[in-house]
Amino acid sequence: MTLAPWSGAPAASPPLPLRSPSVDQVTVDERAAALGRRSLKRDAKIAGLRLAVRMCDLTTLEGKDTPERVRSLCAKARLPLERDPSVGPVAAVCVYPNLVPTAVRCLAGSGVHIASVATAFPSGQSPLEVKLDDVRRAVGFGADEIDMVIDRGAMLAGDYAKVFDEIARTKEACGSAHLKVILETGELGSYDVVRHASDIAMAAGADFIKTSTGKITPAATPAVTLVMLEAIRDFYYATGRPIGMKPAGGIRTAKQALHYLVLVKETLGDDWLTPDRFRFGASALVNDILMQLEKERTGAYQGVDYFSKD
């Protein structure tokens, strides 16, 4: 991660936005859908898909996760397509805190980041001290990226200061680790609240804002991602600080991935078309992208068993 971490304490942070710009749902939905109709032919498609692989946070967040499973995932992260080393590696592996030590061992020297969910993921319904301890331990295990969840209950109850303070405290607990703030947009109910939560998260010190845990439907959608990209744009205009974006959950196909890249390209421009500023949180996406890349290379689709299951 080459972004300079933001180290301001809450007291030094920008003032808490009590109101955010309103969002018109109809136009956002139309604009997001229109950008899904960009036509991406061969070269543009290949370049986009290769970039998308490098933007993936390869994720496993299950109760049944084991060290063996994570080892396998890490191998896939280093070398997604064994017959073409020029593809990948992915940006990060994303696991629960207990599995961070395994990931650290498997990814040493690979340049692949180790992301850990924390803060009583996925509900966030635990005391703050428990959440902060969760973060400190994950960082102590060697995670260099922390994916936290906001307190959606506080957000919906209008206790914005609580949401802000928890993010700011989590940022402190992260130390030098990068902080991704999960809004869980599927629980927020409207784009206006998504926008407000985005603004609070960025003001409180988020390095990335992220749509979803993957445990709630709907998870990431192009439209909600567009709302968050526009929040990032306004924050950048106002402060010059670039915030990253991570849609997560429900992104399974290469075609979807390209749609998201188009949203980024036409909303924030070239400087965000990098794994430092844009990530996909996904588990099934990588193999669909690999399948499309191999199809472009060989002219024929190959069966699913020609791609390693991570």
Added chain:
Amino acid sequence: MTLSRTDDGTTTLAAPAPAGAPPALRFGDAWGYAPSPEATDHVKLRPRYDLFVGGAFRAPRSGRYFDTHSPSTEKKLAEVAEADEADVDAAVTAARGAFESVWSKLPGLERGKYLYRLARRLQEKAREFAIVETLDGGKPIKESRDVDVPLAAAHFFYYAGWADKLAYAAPGAQPRPLGVAAQVIPWNFPLLMAAWKIAPALACGNTVVLKSAETTPLSAYLLAQLCQEIDLPEGVVNIVSGAGKTGAALVRHPGVDKVAFTGSTAVGKEIQKALAGSRKRLTLELGGKAANIIFADAPLDQAVEGVINGIFFNQGHVCCAGSRLLVEESILPALVRKLKDRMATLRVGDPLDKNTDVGAINSRAQLERIRELVASGESEGAERFSAPCSLPERGYWFAPTIFTGVSTSHRIAREEIFGPVLSVLTFRTPDEAIEKANNTFYGLSAGVWTDKGAKFLWASKRLRAGVVWGNTFNKFDPASPFGGYKESGFGREGGRSGLLPYLEVRP
């Protein structure tokens, strides 16, 4: 940002932002879209199109043909018959014959069936129509594919449904058809305007003679082919092509009962003078200089989309284009910044490329007019910003442009430019916004962007414009009436209102 080491061993940030410079977004080609041209090989244009009169393509009595070109390449596409007075007379006679012998006697249910068939056939041939519309007119294929052709089909479907329900359009008034309708359409939406004109006329039991625009005659002749394919009775739809002289001959023809014109205000005035004292009914849909009003409480990012769509849709060749942007002064810098960044993402070029957002200017004459007005804006002291795009060498092109610092007295704030050029003005209070919005001799459309429903309703009641859009722009639906106030014309097209100009109703 990337850390890099300089020769003296110090570590610096690569490309540091100069102190005080505002953060800027870069819209370049870090990841470019490859060309994605729509395939055209399945579209077979005829080398020559004759007049469509009495159900058949006939050589013009004038013996003259003119060329139609693609404005994006300046290549000749086909030659097209030029109708003179004798040709117009033949077309009107064919329409009269069809009206007397067939169409006026046909039950509404049967007329509706023909219109449904036309609508379905148009959908089946949608791709071909979209390509021809883009070739002949220069508009982006994504617009002809997603807007022009589907909306044209929707108009036929909509009015097909009315054909056997006219008694409900004018309850108790025993609606009857007028006879022969002379219809003259513009070059900006050739197929869609043909549909707007033909569908209600036929649904009401009239027959038509339609004159297409000089620079875009092809899609009307493709529509004529559809009329043949669905076995529409001969003479119900007649199509002629030519320049202003042909149109003048058509609207002055004594055998015509109704004239419907869409085009410039200047020509509309001539037609109204020519028809004064005659029995002919007239509807006019003319120019516009629509105000797009953005209040400070508006959803700004979406308002920017509305501004872009309002002025750059179809290269601004839209009579209801949102060409006067009225911005609440407190948000002017924020809005202009967003607008400029958004303009940097516009893709200008080959209209057949599926990713093109802004296509070619329709004709050299129109390009000259745009250039002349833009020059006046510069010389009158407004500040010009044009999208940073490269334009093709051949063809007629104009980069999307906005003017800030525009005063209400500037020509670019008063005259219709009919191109991709936006004038940005400001207001301080809602009353001032309405006053400035209404301070025009046009009144076709307006847009209002606000987060407050009450403010929108307040504004829409005070705006003297035929259509007022709330938090959107350039939205069309066959069920929604469209037409102007003041010098934007009179009469409505679309919806139930769109039937009445084609019906004789007993008061």
